Amino acid sequence: MSVLVIADHDLGTLSPATARVVHAASQLGPIDLLVLGQDAANVATEAAKLAGVAKVLVAQGPGTSDADSQVIEKLAAGYLYVIQSAGSAGRDRMPGVAAKLDLMPVTDVVEILGPNRFVRPIYAGNALQTVTDNQPRHVLTLRASAFRAAPAGPAAPIEVLDSALDSVVKLLRSDRTQSDTADLATAQIVIGGGVALGSAENYQLLESLAKKLGAAVGATRAAVDAGYAPNDWQIGQTGKIIAPDLYIAIGISGALQHLAGIQGAKKIVAINTDAEAPLVKLADLALIGDLFEIIPQLTAELDRLGVSR
Numbered sequence: 001m002s003v004l005v006i007a008d009h010d011l012g013t014l015s016p017a018t019a020r021v022v023h024a025a026s027q028l029g030p031i032d033l034l035v036l037g038q039d040a041a042n043v044a045t046e047a048a049k050l051a052g053v054a055k056v057l058v059a060q061g062p063g064t065s066d067a068d069s070q071v072i073e074k075l076a077a078g079y080l081y082v083i084q085s086a087g088s089a090g091r092d093r094m095p096g097v098a099a100k101l102d103l104m105p106v107t108d109v110v111e112i113l114g115p116n117r118f119v120r121p122i123y124a125g126n127a128l129q130t131v132t133d134n135q136p137r138h139v140l141t142l143r144a145s146a147f148r149a150a151p152a153g154p155a156a157p158i159e160v161l162d163s164a165l166d167s168v169v170k171l172l173r174s175d176r177t178q179s180d181t182a183d184l185a186t187a188q189i190v191i192g193g194g195v196a197l198g199s200a201e202n203y204q205l206l207e208s209l210a211k212k213l214g215a216a217v218g219a220t221r222a223a224v225d226a227g228y229a230p231n232d233w234q235i236g237q238t239g240k241i242i243a244p245d246l247y248i249a250i251g252i253s254g255a256l257q258h259l260a261g262i263q264g265a266k267k268i269v270a271i272n273t274d275a276e277a278p279l280v281k282l283a284d285l286a287l288i289g290d291l292f293e294i295i296p297q298l299t300a301e302l303d304r305l306g307v308s309r
Ligand SMILES: Cc1cc2nc3c(=O)[nH]c(=O)nc-3n(C[C@H](O)[C@H](O)[C@H](O)COP(=O)(O)OP(=O)(O)OC[C@H]3O[C@@H](n4cnc5c(N)ncnc54)[C@H](O)[C@@H]3O)c2cc1C
Pocket: 193, 194, 195, 196, 219, 220, 221, 222, 223, 234, 235, 236, 237, 238, 239, 250, 251, 252, 253, 254, 255, 256, 257, 258, 261, 271, 272, 273, 274, 277, 289, 290, 291, 292
């Protein structure tokens, strides 16, 4: 009885979140890493190289949530822990898996204190709760950004499961957001923009700065609601939770719902015209001034210094 981790992957590439979940879960026991869905075979070789992985299990299938859940539920009986990152797939799938196994899931874990003690945020991240989970088995989702990534290890064996998967769900089409900046959930530097940017075009100011720094771009809900930024850029209580080394908040007031998404940021820089804005007061460093003057100057200075990732 050990640990079953469900891999996150997309377009034939393993998500960086999986390496972080593997590293965190390795303190609970040897890990079998399950790769589900389309492109599963391609991802398995990459997954096998993570330290802590004892075996990679591959279940090639239609990649629909009901088919994937069937595989997890069948396999779960053999494991003490079933774990996935708290990304969109894990959030969607794991409560259902837990219900089928008659277990209560422990979600959004940010620290593992022992075999059945886990820390998770509550009240929109304003408090941390330590949960003692006395159930016989544990279904967890982990906030990947709270953990370090597993290093490379010796290649683990890969086992292809004989899974004739039925699905009542038929995938007709998927629409993708194209982005050439880093992934928001796992980026080490994130640049967030607020409604003060004033238009979708002006977000290009942030994107060109982000490309130089190897950063991801995010936004406030006010900016998303105004149509300036796509929905999947939203950071906060009802958006993505981030924990970068550096968060640069540009034209963002710092409403509680936004702060709920950035509490894991190690350093915060705020750029704002208002010295009294809550995010300015919270920041490690604040530049008080007009973003439309400061950002071009910053970008030009990075150009002059030859900074480019
Ligand atoms: C149930 C609920 C859930 C929510 N969930 C989220 C969430 O997940 N994420 C989220 O972000 N919000 C969320 N919100 C919305 C939240 O309450 C705020 O309204 C929002 O975060 C404000 O966004 P903002 O900072 O862009 O805008 P504002 O609060 O309007 O702030 C704009 C800032 O830009 C500064 N500024 C203006 N012009 C310039 C300039 N030229 N240069 C520099 N600075 C300038 C201003 O001084 C101000 O500080 C939620 C709200 C509710 C009710």
